[in-house]
Amino acid sequence: MKDAFGTPQSLLLLGGTSEIGLATARRLIARRTRTVWLAGRPSPDLTAAADSLRALGAEVHTVPFDALDTESHAERLGKVFTEGDIDMVLLAFGILGDQAHDEADPLAAVRVAQTNYTGAVSAGLVCAAALQAQGHGSLVVLSSVAGERARRANFIYGSSKAGLDAFAQGLGDALYGTGVHVMVVRPGFVRSRMTAGLEEAPLATTPEAVATAIELGLRRRSEAVWVPGALRMVMSALRHVPRPLFRRLPV
């Protein structure tokens, strides 16, 4: 069960090797979290991630999970919930793709969209139903500022996150009053494996900072969290910039 500050005792991390996901898990283990499920494709990275959390004192399980294999989601994730209550699900999987390459290769672009959007719709709904059945829990969805307004430089990724963001908001409304809390997290540029080699955007942040913001959001039962917080104002301004001008902005 979650405590009065919204800190979960058990966590299911979808995207078991996600840097933001693992930073969040570490932070929560330092407080109340004792049981962690890492869902991801079996790999040495996933095993290493599990070991690193075990070393912090948590009981860690792994469950094979592939965002693209939506057929398997209900069975694989459903099994996790039969083992015991999950207080928090963190939906943290996603790929950035390679914009230039993907524009020329529609199949690669579809893979980005299917992972980030279709896979999340499937896994999100499976987990939401399970959380609803247990009458409590948080579903935290990692969106992105890229979903707020499509940019020339990464609109394939951005559009998939825009879809995910809208889906998560609607799901949050659907679950309002059921004891289940849905929180959308919109980080800006995060220094991580995913962005290695890319030119850093203004207001860049770290996985640890995102983890801190998630913990605060849980305590406040927030519906949306921006990381860093200043992005909320920046993006609300950018959203209204006319397109001819937006096209020329160095964002």
Added chain:
Amino acid sequence: MAAHTDVEPLTGWGRTAPTLARVHRPRTYEEASETVRACGARGSIARGLGRAYGDAAQNAGGSVLDMTGLDRIRSVDAVEGLVVCDAGVSLHRLIEVLLPLGWFVPVTPGTRYVTVGGAIGADIHGKNHHVSGSFTRHVASLDLLTADGEIRTVVPGTDLFDATAGGMGLTGVILSATLRLLPVETSLMSVDTERATDLDDLMARLTDGDHRYRYSVAWIDLLARGAATGRSVLTRGDHAPYAAIPVRDRRARRAPLAFRPGQLPAAPALVPEGLLGRTTVGLFNELWYRRAPRRRTGQLQRISTFFHPLDGVPHWNRIYGRGGFVQYQFVVGHGQEATLHRIVKRIARRGCPSFLAVLKRFGEADPGWLSFPVRGWTLALDIPARLSGLGAFLDELDEEVAGAGGRVYLAKDSRLRPELLDAMYPRLADFRALRAALDPRSVFTSDLSRRLAL
């Protein structure tokens, strides 16, 4: 016929951690029994008036028995001072009925709006603990609906009684109880008030004088620092005898046992966050301390003013805003005064905006396995849940409390680290064993029992 059911989000009085449950409202023992039998895999828990601060009367995804429909007072023996009543009867109702007959509830907490079942399940205490012990000391017997669907009559001195007294509803549903009452001549309290300049002064006054009073409690200004750390207002008293009513007060002379609680407007539903910050609470505390007389004796107060000042403001828990609040109450034994000092100093230094902070000296403990009171010092304070870093801070206080052999109060808990529970409650293993034998499928389950693995 099945009891009426609704699916509702529920929280405790602190309004944190909401969860969803099917709420049944049984009107008869049979309906209660049927509901428990049909409760499903996520179990069932009884709920009274929702005054437990944390998650003791919630059951996520399962069923909750709202017991307030079972509210009959079955019989009153006005000669011996005994009452037999359903578990869903509130102390408010009991006082309304019994006070005009010259009897008072033996133990009352800071609110009248708790049910008899809840009072037994949490084994509540009042300002008279040093004299009268906790609530279940005055229970002659109770009827308990257990997981097998049977109704058992449980009497003091048995394991089942000691597991149920303070057992947070996890041994079964208390259906009715027989209580021994306290005779009184009037509905007024004779109250002495004095100020204590610091914590040492307060503890000395409590130690020296408590035995002269039936009721005793101290309000502490936890925002006062330095030399004033622990400054407080000490209020002690007893039921006023008829002779204490002044001759000119004809109304009171004519109806000495009339019960007249006042009522103020309810707190608004929407309160801005952060209303109770350090500045506002600091100002309140300063005024509260200053307005108390340095010393006043024999002041006559109504029962509601003396025992239940907050009951005059319905929904006062809303003043903490949407984020809710936590109440932290712990006890440390005699000889652990240094720990109490350290904790009070830490709270003062941290600046927790708490305007409801009370210190009391407990008397002899009762035998309930998970009953909270033990001989020593207990401090209770309310803190807004949104205060940053509060979770980690209270965890540190828990360590001090557990290290000193003390414990926190389960009826108020919403955040304890489960690992500390065994140290705090030495009879926990017995409690778990009895539950495993009596209720192997964990029919009786609450958010509290899941969170702390009770």
